[in-house]
Amino acid sequence: MIEIRYAGICHSDIHTVRGEWGPVPYPLTVGHEIVGRVTEVGSGVTRHAVGDRVGVGCMVNSCRKCANCLAGQEQYCAEGNVGTYGSVDRDGTVTQGGYSTHVVVDEDFVLRVPENIPYEAAAPLLCAGITTYSPLAHWNAGPGKKVAVVGMGGLGHMAVKIAVAMGAEVTVLSQTLSKKDDGLAFGAKDYYATSDPATFETLANRFDLIVNTVSAPIDINAYFRLLALDGTLISVGAPPEPLPVQVFALFGNRRSFAGSMIGGIAETQEMLDFCAEHGIAPEIELIDADAVNAAYERVLKSDVRYRFVIDVDSLR
Numbered sequence: 001m002i003e004i005r006y007a008g009i010c011h012s013d014i015h016t017v018r019g020e021w022g023p024v025p026y027p028l029t030v031g032h033e034i035v036g037r038v039t040e041v042g043s044g045v046t047r048h049a050v051g052d053r054v055g056v057g058c059m060v061n062s063c064r065k066c067a068n069c070l071a072g073q074e075q076y077c078a079e080g081n082v083g084t085y086g087s088v089d090r091d092g093t094v095t096q097g098g099y100s101t102h103v104v105v106d107e108d109f110v111l112r113v114p115e116n117i118p119y120e121a122a123a124p125l126l127c128a129g130i131t132t133y134s135p136l137a138h139w140n141a142g143p144g145k146k147v148a149v150v151g152m153g154g155l156g157h158m159a160v161k162i163a164v165a166m167g168a169e170v171t172v173l174s175q176t177l178s179k180k181d182d183g184l185a186f187g188a189k190d191y192y193a194t195s196d197p198a199t200f201e202t203l204a205n206r207f208d209l210i211v212n213t214v215s216a217p218i219d220i221n222a223y224f225r226l227l228a229l230d231g232t233l234i235s236v237g238a239p240p241e242p243l244p245v246q247v248f249a250l251f252g253n254r255r256s257f258a259g260s261m262i263g264g265i266a267e268t269q270e271m272l273d274f275c276a277e278h279g280i281a282p283e284i285e286l287i288d289a290d291a292v293n294a295a296y297e298r299v300l301k302s303d304v305r306y307r308f309v310i311d312v313d314s315l316r
C-alpha cells in the first residue's frame, strides 16, 4: 500500500476523462505520475519496505513472460501492459490512478524515488521523464550528438534537461520564442521559433536526433529535412490524425522516423537514478485537488510551466 503524496497531471488524463480515447469505465480515477510512501507491504514483498519513498508510472502489470517483458520492455508487452488507470488488470478489476490518497500496486511495478529529488517535483518523472529519457537513451544522445527537442511543454522541458545532462548539444524548436529564457536556463544551446520559415533553412541537415513532443499536427517533412546523415526523428507526442509522410524527405541522409512509448521498469528506475545523480527535476506548479478542472483548461492552452502536480494532502 502506498500513501500517495503527489500526483502529476498528464495530458493523457485529460483525453481519458473526456472520453477522447474511447469509452471510459466509470467510475474512474486518473493519474499516472504518482509518488508517496509505502505504508504496508504483503508478506512476499522484498523490493520495498514500509517508509520507502516510491513512485508508480503509466503501467502496473504485464504478462511477464513474453519476449518483450523478459527483455525488460514491459511497456511493449505482447499481451498489452496494464495501464495504471482505466485498464482491466489480470484479476479482472479496473485499475484506478493517482488522484487519490492511496494505491496498491504489485512491487515489481513500483519504483524507488531517490530522496534527493524534490518530493513534489518527482511525480512528473514517472511519465514525462521516462517518455523522453527512453528514446534519448536508446538513440544514444550524448557528447558529440546534436539533439533537437520540438515543443517546450511538460515533455519537452524534460527532454531538454535530460539530453543536456546526457552531454548532448541541445536545440529547442518551439512555435515562438516566449519560453526561450527558460530553454537556455535548462541548458539548451540554441532556441528557434518554428513559426519563422528561416529556421528550417538555417538548421537543414543539422541534427542527429529530433524528439518531437508535440501532439498537434506539424509539417513532419519539414522536420525530417533537419536531420543529418543517419539521423532519426522520434515522435513521443501523437496527433489524432495520420501524418502525410513524404518518403523522399527520408531518402536524403538515410533518415529514420520512429516512435517510442514510456520505458520499461528497469529503465524507469535508471531514469530516476540518473535524475537524482544529475540534480535534474521537472519544473512544476503545485495545486490543490479542487483546482484540477482549472488546471486542465490551462494544460489545453499550454499555459503551464511546465507540469501541474496535485498536492494529495488537499484530498485528506
Ligand SMILES: [Zn+2]
Pocket: 010, 011, 012, 013, 032, 058, 127, 128
Ligand atoms: Zn502520461
Ligand SMILES: [Zn+2]
Pocket: 062, 063, 064, 065, 066, 067, 068, 069, 070, 074, 076, 077, 078, 079, 080
Ligand atoms: Zn508481456
